[in-house]
Amino acid sequence: KKTFGVIGLGRFGLSVATNIEKRGFPVLAIDSDKEIIERVKDKLLHVIQADATDELALDEAGIKNCDTVIIAIGDNKEHNILATMLVKNLGIRYVVAKAVDELHGKILEKIGADLVVYPEKERGETLAIQLTSTSLIDFIEISPEYNLEEAKVPREFIGKSLRDLDLSNKYKIIVLGIKRDEDFIVAPSSEESFRPEDVFVFIGRTKDIAKFSEKFI
Amino acid sequence: KKTFGVIGLGRFGLSVATNIEKRGFPVLAIDSDKEIIERVKDKLLHVIQADATDELALDEAGIKNCDTVIIAIGDNKEHNILATMLVKNLGIRYVVAKAVDELHGKILEKIGADLVVYPEKERGETLAIQLTSTSLIDFIEISPEYNLEEAKVPREFIGKSLRDLDLSNKYKIIVLGIKRDEDFIVAPSSEESFRPEDVFVFIGRTKDIAKFSEKFI
Numbered sequence: 001k002k003t004f005g006v007i008g009l010g011r012f013g014l015s016v017a018t019n020i021e022k023r024g025f026p027v028l029a030i031d032s033d034k035e036i037i038e039r040v041k042d043k044l045l046h047v048i049q050a051d052a053t054d055e056l057a058l059d060e061a062g063i064k065n066c067d068t069v070i071i072a073i074g075d076n077k078e079h080n081i082l083a084t085m086l087v088k089n090l091g092i093r094y095v096v097a098k099a100v101d102e103l104h105g106k107i108l109e110k111i112g113a114d115l116v117v118y119p120e121k122e123r124g125e126t127l128a129i130q131l132t133s134t135s136l137i138d139f140i141e142i143s144p145e146y147n148l149e150e151a152k153v154p155r156e157f158i159g160k161s162l163r164d165l166d167l168s169n170k171y172k173i174i175v176l177g178i179k180r181d182e183d184f185i186v187a188p189s190s191e192e193s194f195r196p197e198d199v200f201v202f203i204g205r206t207k208d209i210a211k212f213s214e215k216f217i
Numbered sequence: 218k219k220t221f222g223v224i225g226l227g228r229f230g231l232s233v234a235t236n237i238e239k240r241g242f243p244v245l246a247i248d249s250d251k252e253i254i255e256r257v258k259d260k261l262l263h264v265i266q267a268d269a270t271d272e273l274a275l276d277e278a279g280i281k282n283c284d285t286v287i288i289a290i291g292d293n294k295e296h297n298i299l300a301t302m303l304v305k306n307l308g309i310r311y312v313v314a315k316a317v318d319e320l321h322g323k324i325l326e327k328i329g330a331d332l333v334v335y336p337e338k339e340r341g342e343t344l345a346i347q348l349t350s351t352s353l354i355d356f357i358e359i360s361p362e363y364n365l366e367e368a369k370v371p372r373e374f375i376g377k378s379l380r381d382l383d384l385s386n387k388y389k390i391i392v393l394g395i396k397r398d399e400d401f402i403v404a405p406s407s408e409e410s411f412r413p414e415d416v417f418v419f420i421g422r423t424k425d426i427a428k429f430s431e432k433f434i
């Protein structure tokens with residue numbers, strides 16, 4: 001299972017860390033500030049106090065076990081940039097870094113960040129879309145209340161048709177498609193029945209999906 | 218056409234304002250800081266320098282013409298709260314306010330904000346979703362063979378339930394949601410029946426959608 005590292009547990013970093021854990025993935029959460037560690041340690045499973053500009057400390061914290069690391073250090077741009085470089089040097093495959101402004105973001109791209117995020121700017125854009133939007137898919141994609149999910153077909157569903165399973169009424173999820181071998185069956189008919197190895201894609205409210213996953217996945 | 222007001226042109230507020238304008242809606246952009254006004258006036262059409270804690274100044278700026286106002290003042294929580302109260306008092310129908318933390322957000326709800334946003338926390342959540350999820354919609358949106366469509370409900374469908382209409386079997390399209398008044402019904406149950414003015418969103422193969430549209434739309 002993919003492991004994530006989050007460095008910097010301010011509002012953005014803490015939210016990234018708790019939400020990744022909520023979705024069932026292990027998170028290594030790091031911050032240099034003792035008070036922050038105290039405040040967040042009941043909210044996260046693995047919290048370590050360490051200075052992310054100290055390569056040895058990062059290594060000892062176990063950062064190399066992470067597939068993806070998110071650098072969420074804020075005000076201190078130099079620390080943010082240095083931590084990003086060190087994490088990339090330690091061989092982390094995918095590094096996401098938060099930028100304070102465009103110039104900072106350009107530097108982060110140059111030094112190897114695989115993805116640069118601008119939380120305030122990007123949330124401003126999605127809010128503008130929400131306030132002016134007439135598209136349901138925009139709404140689903142940017143609303144944390146609904147979700148698009150992909151999962152291996154539960155053993156109990158194999159051999160049963162969508163009509164019999166009646167998922168939209170029983171679990172309030174709608175099946176958009178089935179991935180079978182290398183193919184996508186988009187908008188399957190209700191006669192379609194699941195086969196072993198099928199992966200199905202569905203949408204629904206996040207809490208309904210959680211209930212469904214708990215039961216079958 | 219709906220008019221928007223944005224008060225506070227920091228990273229979040231400026232992004233909200235420019236993105237709403239980009240989508241074709243008029244924006245009244247307000248900030249009290251002369252340096253900020255200088256920096257943003259080439260990026261926005263209507264920028265006014267005003268102190269949003271001054272009710273008269275707000276009125277003179279023309280805030281009452283706005284259908285929706287977004288309060289994006291940051292550090293200064295009291296200014297943010299007061300501006301929210303004044304804007305609500307001036308009769309603005311829908312007020313969105315940015316909160317710095319949970320306590321601040323609770324106060325904003327109590328004093329009448331219709332929507333409270335936490336940009337860093339919310340962007341953290343959507344990043345966590347992006348990093349841990351896989352998306353069929355990307356596939357549908359980039360494949361010329363399948364399509365995502367939105368259409369006014371055909372007259373023949375009004376009063377009929379999704380179960381009776383049996384669209385996935387008859388026309389090979391799957392209904393993802395229904396837009397009704399200002400609401401989205403995502404993943405509707407098969408008992409849901411269409412009402413006049415409904416707009417529904419569906420996916421399917423491009424040729425099946427073409428057949429369907431030819432018949433009903």
Ligand SMILES: Nc1ncnc2c1ncn2[C@@H]1O[C@H](COP(=O)(O)OP(=O)(O)OP(=O)(O)O)[C@@H](O)[C@H]1O
Pocket residue numbers: 007008009010011012013030031032033036050051052053072073074075076079337
């Ligand atoms: N060298 C470092 N190593 C580890 N953590 C660090 C380091 N420097 C700063 N941090 C931590 O990064 C966190 C986020 O930084 P800060 O609060 O300055 O950013 P912010 O932009 O205000 O955050 P947010 O907007 O996400 O609330 C802080 O908790 C801080 O202790």
Ligand SMILES: Nc1ncnc2c1ncn2[C@@H]1O[C@H](COP(=O)(O)OP(=O)(O)OP(=O)(O)O)[C@@H](O)[C@H]1O
Pocket residue numbers: 120224225226227228229230247248249250253267268269270289290291292293296
């Ligand atoms: N009373 C006021 N009236 C109008 N504008 C104000 C008032 N007080 C503050 N502002 C403006 O609100 C803007 C945003 O505030 P600030 O920069 O403190 O928030 P921030 O949280 O750092 O912003 P962001 O994270 O969006 O960059 C500033 O440009 C500031 O000039």
